[in-house]
Amino acid sequence: MSRLVFKRFSSTVTIKSTPSKAHxxxxxxxxxxxxxxxxxxxxxxxxxxxxxxxxxxxxxxxxxxxxxxxxxxxxxxxxxxxxxxxxxxxxxxxxxxxxxxxxxxxxxxxxxxxxxxxxxxxxxxxxxxxxxxxxxxxxxxxxxxxxxxxxxxxxxxxxxxxxxxxxxxxxxxxxxxxxxxxxxxxxxxxxxxxxxxxxxxxxxxxxxxxxxxxxxxxxxxxxxxxxxxxxxxxxxxxxxxxxxxxxxxxxxxxxxxxxxxxxxxxxxxxxxxxxxxxxxxxxxDGEGATKFVTVTVKGAPTYQDAHSIASRISTSASVKTALYGEDANWGRVLAATGSVPLSSPLHPDKVSVTFVPSDGTTPLPVLVNGEPEKDFEILVDLGGGEGAEVAQYWTCDFSYEYVRINGDYRS
Amino acid sequence: MSRLVFKRFSSTVTIKSTPSKAHxxxxxxxxxxxxxxxxxxxxxxxxxxxxxxxxxxxxxxxxxxxxxxxxxxxxxxxxxxxxxxxxxxxxxxxxxxxxxxxxxxxxxxxxxxxxxxxxxxxxxxxxxxxxxxxxxxxxxxxxxxxxxxxxxxxxxxxxxxxxxxxxxxxxxxxxxxxxxxxxxxxxxxxxxxxxxxxxxxxxxxxxxxxxxxxxxxxxxxxxxxxxxxxxxxxxxxxxxxxxxxxxxxxxxxxxxxxxxxxxxxxxxxxxxxxxxxxxxxxxxDGEGATKFVTVTVKGAPTYQDAHSIASRISTSASVKTALYGEDANWGRVLAATGSVPLSSPLHPDKVSVTFVPSDGTTPLPVLVNGEPEKDFEILVDLGGGEGAEVAQYWTCDFSYEYVRINGDYRS
Known part of the structure; x- marks a missing residue:
């Protein structure tokens, strides 16, 4: 699995190969x-x-x-x-x-x-x-x-x-x-x-x-x-x-x-x-995907609110490119969360964001030093407590391969 | 300006340099x-x-x-x-x-x-x-x-x-x-x-x-x-x-x-x-942008409808990667258009999509053989006729550079 090597002025980039999914x-x-x-x-x-x-x-x-x-x-x-x-x-x-x-x-x-x-x-x-x-x-x-x-x-x-x-x-x-x-x-x-x-x-x-x-x-x-x-x-x-x-x-x-x-x-x-x-x-098997990410939003006033936020995070280009870059960029997750119109106002001071690796290791490092195709979860808690609604979404990252496949393929 | 050369198995891609905007x-x-x-x-x-x-x-x-x-x-x-x-x-x-x-x-x-x-x-x-x-x-x-x-x-x-x-x-x-x-x-x-x-x-x-x-x-x-x-x-x-x-x-x-x-x-x-x-x-000056695209939606029942569709097209990852690939992919524009909930139902048989180069040349070729930073317009007409609402949005394409900058930069 080659690492990202980008030379700013040479117009050449060595991309991480998309991991094989044959298994x-x-x-x-x-x-x-x-x-x-x-x-x-x-x-x-x-x-x-x-x-x-x-x-x-x-x-x-x-x-x-x-x-x-x-x-x-x-x-x-x-x-x-x-x-x-x-x-x-x-x-x-x-x-x-x-x-x-x-x-x-x-x-x-x-x-x-x-x-x-x-x-x-x-x-x-x-x-x-x-x-x-x-x-x-x-x-x-x-x-x-x-x-x-x-x-x-x-x-x-x-x-x-x-x-x-x-x-x-x-x-x-x-x-x-x-x-x-x-x-x-x-x-x-x-x-x-x-x-x-x-x-x-x-x-x-x-x-x-x-x-x-x-x-x-x-x-x-x-x-x-x-x-x-x-x-x-x-x-x-x-x-x-x-x-x-x-x-x-x-x-x-x-x-x-x-x-x-x-x-x-x-x-x-x-x-x-x-x-x-x-x-x-x-x-x-997403096009060019190197990560599998579960996005869980809990503590929401309604299921639709939780679902809308999970959707916004999962489809955000800035979140997905950060996932590719293995950057636990909580600010982009918060920005996506805060941009969704909800049935009742968010309480920003009650919200928490956690990056959870699926293998039980310490949260953040999986994103900084993680291997390709490492599974993890982004957990956003809106602070609604017990009885509040939960929604899950599943997403992958945005890679060079994604751009290549979608710039190339007529669908 | 180098052209896209991608070798599937060598993990090397030569990207188009982002055009200089110094002027x-x-x-x-x-x-x-x-x-x-x-x-x-x-x-x-x-x-x-x-x-x-x-x-x-x-x-x-x-x-x-x-x-x-x-x-x-x-x-x-x-x-x-x-x-x-x-x-x-x-x-x-x-x-x-x-x-x-x-x-x-x-x-x-x-x-x-x-x-x-x-x-x-x-x-x-x-x-x-x-x-x-x-x-x-x-x-x-x-x-x-x-x-x-x-x-x-x-x-x-x-x-x-x-x-x-x-x-x-x-x-x-x-x-x-x-x-x-x-x-x-x-x-x-x-x-x-x-x-x-x-x-x-x-x-x-x-x-x-x-x-x-x-x-x-x-x-x-x-x-x-x-x-x-x-x-x-x-x-x-x-x-x-x-x-x-x-x-x-x-x-x-x-x-x-x-x-x-x-x-x-x-x-x-x-x-x-x-x-x-x-x-x-x-x-x-969008990150990694090689195209400047005006998205115009006309013939809409309300300004908000026109604005929502223009926004959906302008932020669609599949549309933006197609723009980078210089592919006049009208299907993705239609798909984005049809996915927006509107104040009244769309009449699919009245909708037209046009790719218009800003220099007055024939529509489609600008996207197929276009030079980087060529300006053009995507025009979606919902068929509402005169008096219907119009909205404009401005967007750029999604390039390898976009992924590199956003996977790399902590914002």
Missing amino acids: LHQPLPSSSLPSGYLLTGIHAGVKKKAGVLDVGIILSTSDRPTSAAACFTRNAFKAAPVVISEKVLAENVGRARAVVVNSGCANAKPTRFFPSNSSSTTSQTLVLSTGVIGQNLPISKILSAIRSQRDGKGSLANDFDAWERAAKAFMTTDTFPKLRARTFTINGGAGMIHPDMGPPSLGPLHATLLGCIMTDAAISPRSLQRALTYAVERSFNSITNGAAAEKNGAPLEEIDEETDKEGFEVFKKELTQFTIDLAKLVVR | LHQPLPSSSLPSGYLLTGIHAGVKKKAGVLDVGIILSTSDRPTSAAACFTRNAFKAAPVVISEKVLAENVGRARAVVVNSGCANAKPTRFFPSNSSSTTSQTLVLSTGVIGQNLPISKILSAIRSQRDGKGSLANDFDAWERAAKAFMTTDTFPKLRARTFTINGGAGMIHPDMGPPSLGPLHATLLGCIMTDAAISPRSLQRALTYAVERSFNSITNGAAAEKNGAPLEEIDEETDKEGFEVFKKELTQFTIDLAKLVVR
């Missing part, structure tokens, strides 16, 4: 894979380079459409696949049969952003696209790639290899496919959740992020949507704006919050913890 | 200097390096306190000099006799942030500090430097040299002293405005910025404050949070908005245009 991708045991799905990832040619997977297919093997829920971007500008998937979910009242994802082209052209014909789609397939904007989607390549998988001729399967191929088809600036499983028991049955994640673009507020979570827990459409909305607010919306799609494929009786409150709470809790784990994984 | 500092004719002031800049020893000016003194030569107005930070955390200067202005009902500024130490220590004794200051001197936070202000060095200027023994004067010394005492990461003059006629008399500006830190929302504007136009305290507040909202608050102090020192009858509405409007208009020119100068 974060590991095989999953087949017992953790949810049943009821067939998956694959293929090279359709959206991406130029031969063999690079750019289309993922996820099919439910159930003989009827299964519960599906999604959280879409809140941005006023929605790419075509978002508009279509919203319509598919609405027309099928929260059910679907398949997900098709492509990377390499976001299918976001000014003329396609807002399809003027709102005629019925008659589709039960959710579509997700990520990659370069402003280019036409090579739809014929994608369609012929999908056809090549029909009638048992393709590579659709339900083993780790198939899940991994599907996850790779989501990748853009990702340095590894995001693939995790979580197994839990619900009403005596087994529930498994399994995600594919999209690009880790962490530009404050403007990130695109795709994720699919599959489960074989039986749950009703509306309860699935409620659990997902709750989980996403506490996970992906605490790192970035994100979209996640999810479906279940079990033939059992469905859990619904009305008839089985306990089962629903278990599902919601498991899903929330799972999405938090995934959100953190996305931050770890 | 932006030029001598001012003595006829443009406002009368009624004595100034100097001295080396008190706040900054270690011998001879570097770190304390500036600006005295009114009037035999009574003159009108003074200020816009202070809105941040909940205020450094000691802000608290003191607010008190001086309040106790003297908008009048003062002197300004003392220091650079090198922001006089912002947790224990000094919130002076608990609110006893009277009995001072008529405004104080401004900028520089490193978290260190004690070497007050004895500053006091003895001030004493060395008394009884005609120092370098206090009212020539360009004196104004330039005072301006240099404001500098932190500035690459040149910010010193401009504007002459105008008001009620048949002459009004001159003359500023010293502080550091160009343009970290979104967390910048510190000091500025002093002196005039010899006679104006009442409350009208001066009203004109300054109006001007700052349209200038420094359209680049960053800023603080500005201002005073006048003329013995004539004072303009007041009640008794001389026309004179007041002339003053307000001149002051606003002057502060906009200064705000732009600060952006030009």
Whole structure:
């Protein structure tokens, strides 16, 4: 890991290499894979380079459409696949049969952003696209790639290899496919959740992020949507704006919050913890990231106040460059904190800021002499005492690599 | 100007040198200097390096306190000099006799942030500090430097040299002293405005910025404050949070908005245009900046909506890195636009984004093949038509230099 060496007038800078994250991708045991799905990832040619997977297919093997829920971007500008998937979910009242994802082209052209014909789609397939904007989607390549998988001729399967191929088809600036499983028991049955994640673009507020979570827990459409909305607010919306799609494929009786409150709470809790784990994984793979930082704001009058401050600190360019420089610059944290309009005035004389390394060593030194990829926490206590609200955010630093990737890559 | 050469695995990047801005500092004719002031800049020893000016003194030569107005930070955390200067202005009902500024130490220590004794200051001197936070202000060095200027023994004067010394005492990461003059006629008399500006830190929302504007136009305290507040909202608050102090020192009858509405409007208009020119100068000297970009949002339902969108675009890390990469990435501009909560919904199908070079050449090429420091405008039209609101913001790009300076410098 080379150190920063900057010669002011020579225009040359030696940057710290971004640490490899390859170890974060590991095989999953087949017992953790949810049943009821067939998956694959293929090279359709959206991406130029031969063999690079750019289309993922996820099919439910159930003989009827299964519960599906999604959280879409809140941005006023929605790419075509978002508009279509919203319509598919609405027309099928929260059910679907398949997900098709492509990377390499976001299918976001000014003329396609807002399809003027709102005629019925008659589709039960959710579509997700990520990659370069402003280019036409090579739809014929994608369609012929999908056809090549029909009638048992393709590579659709339900083993780790198939899940991994599907996850790779989501990748853009990702340095590894995001693939995790979580197994839990619900009403005596087994529930498994399994995600594919999209690009880790962490530009404050403007990130695109795709994720699919599959489960074989039986749950009703509306309860699935409620659990997902709750989980996403506490996970992906605490790192970035994100979209996640999810479906279940079990033939059992469905859990619904009305008839089985306990089962629903278990599902919601498991899903929330799972999405938090995934959100953190996305931050770890942030473009050029060399640090993983948890920002905790406690003692706030409302959750929204705590969340707003955590967001402001986590997206502050001056805080993030100081993190890269391994400078425990509390003044910038305070400045970010003090700039947020709150529901009631801050008491500056009650506020404290602490830098906490995750390995339990003395607070400050981790930032001054810390190694790259050292995890730590910035803790801001607004002094509201017990019963006051807490929010957490996860962020990474701003590095030379961040500037290079984002100055270079068209997203 | 070297081009970007990045070798992915060698950890070496050749950066574009930040263009020199030395030509932006030029001598001012003595006829443009406002009368009624004595100034100097001295080396008190706040900054270690011998001879570097770190304390500036600006005295009114009037035999009574003159009108003074200020816009202070809105941040909940205020450094000691802000608290003191607010008190001086309040106790003297908008009048003062002197300004003392220091650079090198922001006089912002947790224990000094919130002076608990609110006893009277009995001072008529405004104080401004900028520089490193978290260190004690070497007050004895500053006091003895001030004493060395008394009884005609120092370098206090009212020539360009004196104004330039005072301006240099404001500098932190500035690459040149910010010193401009504007002459105008008001009620048949002459009004001159003359500023010293502080550091160009343009970290979104967390910048510190000091500025002093002196005039010899006679104006009442409350009208001066009203004109300054109006001007700052349209200038420094359209680049960053800023603080500005201002005073006048003329013995004539004072303009007041009640008794001389026309004179007041002339003053307000001149002051606003002057502060906009200064705000732009600060952006030009942004840390590591290679581009100067005007962000114009028009067709908005309210000024606040237009201002919020312009602010979001101007502070977006993904937009600013694309500007550095000379990539006319309209998708990131749209994403920033669509993420702002507005007073009424956006009509995505009416929105247009244009990249306009300031020299009148064809829009897009300036960004693709543009030279460093090429000026241009990002124009977002929300489609509200005539009568809709417009706001402007000024920003620069995010470069490797920005990361280096902000990862390195303790502010």
